[in-house]
Amino acid sequence: MRQRGNQYRTHAAETAPHVLSYTPEILIDGRTLERPVNYGLVRIVPPEGTEVDETRRPFVVVDPRAGHGPGIGGFKADSEIGVALRAGHPCYFIGFLPEPVPGQTIEDVTRAEAIFLERVIALHPDADAKPCVIGNCQAGWAVMILAALRPELFGSIIIAGAPLSYWAGVHGQYPMRYSGGLLGGSWLTALLSDIGQGKFDGAWLVQNFENQNPANTLWTKQYNLYSKIDTEAPRYLGFEQWWGGHVNLNAEEIQFIVDELFVGNKLAAAEIKTSDGATIDLRNIRAPIVVFCSKGDNITPPQQALDWLLDLYDDVDEIRAYGQTIVYTVHESVGHLGIFVSGGVARKEHGEFADNIDLIDALPPGLYEAIFEPRADDTAGGELVTGDWIMRCEARTLDDVRALGGNDAADDRRFATAARISETNLALYQTFVQPFLRDLLPDGYGEWLRKLHPLRLQYEVFSDANPLMAAVADLAEQAESERRPVSADNPLLGLEQVASRQIVAGLDAWRRWVETASEATFLSVYGSPLLQASVGIDPASNAPQRKAGKTGLHRTILQSRRQELKGRIDEGGMRECLARALLYVSMARGSADERGFAAIRRLRAAKDGQPHLTLGEFKSLIRDQFLMLLIDEQRALAAIPKLLPADPELCRKGLTALQEIITARGELTGEAEQRWQTIARLFLPDGKLTAVEPSSAAKAPRVKMVRH
Incomplete structure (x- = not known):
């Protein structure tokens, strides 16, 4: 110390x-x-x-x-x-x-x-x-x-x-x-x-x-x-x-x-x-x-x-x-x-x-x-x-x-009442006390008050600034040189640990009592219908005491954005199709993990004759295609064959890349597997699905598209 x-x-x-x-x-x-x-x-x-x-x-x-x-x-x-x-x-x-x-x-x-x-x-x-x-x-x-x-x-x-x-x-x-x-x-x-x-x-x-x-x-x-x-x-x-x-x-x-x-x-x-x-x-x-x-x-x-x-x-x-x-x-x-x-x-x-x-x-x-x-x-x-x-x-x-828990309407009324009381008390203090107090205090008073704060004093008192600590440095060195820890089975050590646990238990009991009393006091005082009514809070209201307002401007902007996205559903190429297909299958799983995203980097780096996507561009691509699926899922899926390149071999390669991403975290099951089959038919309507052995890289069952 x-x-x-x-x-x-x-x-x-x-x-x-x-x-x-x-x-x-x-x-x-x-x-x-x-x-x-x-x-x-x-x-x-x-x-x-x-x-x-x-x-x-x-x-x-x-x-x-x-x-x-x-x-x-x-x-x-x-x-x-x-x-x-x-x-x-x-x-x-x-x-x-x-x-x-x-x-x-x-x-x-x-x-x-x-x-x-x-x-x-x-x-x-x-x-x-x-x-x-x-x-x-x-x-x-x-x-x-x-x-x-x-x-x-x-x-x-x-x-x-x-x-x-x-x-x-x-x-x-x-x-x-x-x-x-x-x-x-x-x-x-x-x-x-x-x-x-x-x-x-x-x-x-x-x-x-x-x-x-x-x-x-x-x-x-x-x-x-x-x-x-x-x-x-x-x-x-x-x-x-x-x-x-x-x-x-x-x-x-x-x-x-x-x-x-x-x-x-x-x-x-x-x-x-x-x-x-x-x-x-x-x-x-x-x-x-x-x-x-x-x-x-x-x-x-x-x-x-x-x-x-x-x-x-x-x-x-x-x-x-x-x-x-x-x-x-x-x-x-x-x-x-x-x-x-x-x-x-x-x-x-x-x-x-x-x-x-x-x-x-x-x-x-x-x-x-x-x-x-x-x-x-x-x-x-x-x-x-x-x-x-x-x-x-x-x-x-x-x-x-x-589900994590939270306030009910009665609790919110209590806190709203406390906020109103705070505003009143602050106004009273600023009007009747603050001007006189500021004039009363001598110059330098605040600095001395900070120096004498108990938390600062506990450091100062045990430092060498305190003359009474002068001998501690030599005594500490001597104690360290003669240090001989006791064995773990020493009965006095066990007694010391028991005493420590009892002290902690006593202080914890005190803390719980103070917390219980504090909560009961707050709930009782600020739950008073008379006090609530006196500060303008309706004691019988279950309406939210605080809820962010909404404006028509955002709804107008949202509707405009919705119409823009609907108009772009039939636009795009292989990248838009892959992103749309990926999201459609992933929505059945309801989650994404880092294995899939590590594989998704390959989609960003795909050599498909188009400029390389930056992360920001890739993010915009994913968000737009996701919102299109939310707006009109059936139309978004139906547009995929029209947006794919005419070359079946390119479609097959794209589907293979997509498969690596989707199966990176393991085999598809249930609805996700059904959605994958739908995507496979959209990419290669004349194709045939055949199971193959798991690859050494993914260690998961793979599916390969084979052209007739």
Whole structure:
């Protein structure tokens, strides 16, 4: 802990402290922009021996400014940046300095990040797609806001542990969502910013996280170090360097976050507007969106990560109508921090996302769940898999999201009431307290208050800045030289472990009691019909308290797009026929996996006398043909023979290539097999199907078209 304290002081003294384990090369300092911010764009220099393909889409990792400093997305080899580099992608990082630029707002930060992405795109003119942007935790909603305002900057989006629907949850779990109501709303945020003299101390946000698990905060973290003192110190010190790197926010920034997002929950309802009047509507996003969440995350549970879909869309057909592709995956157990820092998660989920981002980008519009299965020696098409896992995207509906649990109408009325109370209390504070408090505080008061924050003091007190710690360095060296671990069967060691478990159980029981009492208080107070009626909420209404509005403009555009696609059903050639046929058969399976997409690359590279398709062109081809099948399946199929080349040999070759793609994941069965037979007859009406031995490559039964 003495080393931790000294490390904290050294880290805090740096101009741009971060925990990246990679070499960053500064490209843009946000403080030099027309609207300056404390953010910056850096290029990650690939480590020696790492091959990066400059024609592949770049990855841009944006770290959360939620009380900690930047770098957690790349603080070790098995991280988001690490797996993207190993997959051959150029990598960039958007980080920030500990102190905000005076007057900067969330909108200023958003505009700066747009400039950063423009620079990345300009540096990769030959890349096969626009950048894949990863937003962790609080950076997730920031990335989504930018993508809604500037959709042309994004190739794909991955948001990990990012809260977008802040009221959502289930009873008995995730009590953090009740905090705003129990504290009377956002007036307390304004108070902390005022006593901080215009700055909000990020240490308060970190303390909120720690309060969610008192057993770990007060005991387990330190006991884990003590009980594994011979091996645990490097991991402990590495994590604590990030955990103790507290940063500040401007009062305007944190007030926007709490009012508009945490308490107001306005993002998913398209109720936030920029200073120039633009509405932030997540339905404007055109890049595929990957949502990564976990049932073990008590900060951003699956409901908060996914229920924005229920606020924006009526059904999956509406998602398709907006041309959006949304993929989600729900981990069973990893905690909030594990989503970004766990090596196992990085190697599995983030590694698969990096390896298969092109697959996600080419999926037809709709809602999918990403499923990960281990690759075995006898896996069909195993040679097409790049890692130890196979990612499969299965079609889902909004009912699958609802099945995860969520609020009912009564819960939404309670949160809407809490939001109204928050607005009233904030107005009262700003009118009757804020002016006097600001004049009352002496200069420098806020800085001293930050220095005396309990989370900062715990580092300072155990550092060499404390004279009482002077002897600890020598004593620690002596203790290490005389260290003799006891045997595993030592009875005192067993007694120590039993005592530790009892302490944890006691603290967990306390946490559960507090959570139960907090939830009961919130539900009772804000469920009061009298209180609801007094703030303008109808206690008897079951209508949604927040639902994104719809305009006739989108329906008009959609109808025009529909007519355009219907008019193009009879247009095209071999590529359109192959894409249409592939989608028709795949729709029976309801999923796509990386083996099929690895084989699909051959379709993009097919030498059919036409120019080579870029990834963007291939994506447009797949989406258009999918929508044509949805609009008029029978007509789309009937048009295939008219679009095929007259040469039967070319048709046979095309069908063979299509067969390799479709059977890459195994033999066709049921409806998929019937659809394949239909396609085979459309391509070669005079042909005959004969089964052949499985090829050594695909290790799956194959079917060959033979010409009479």
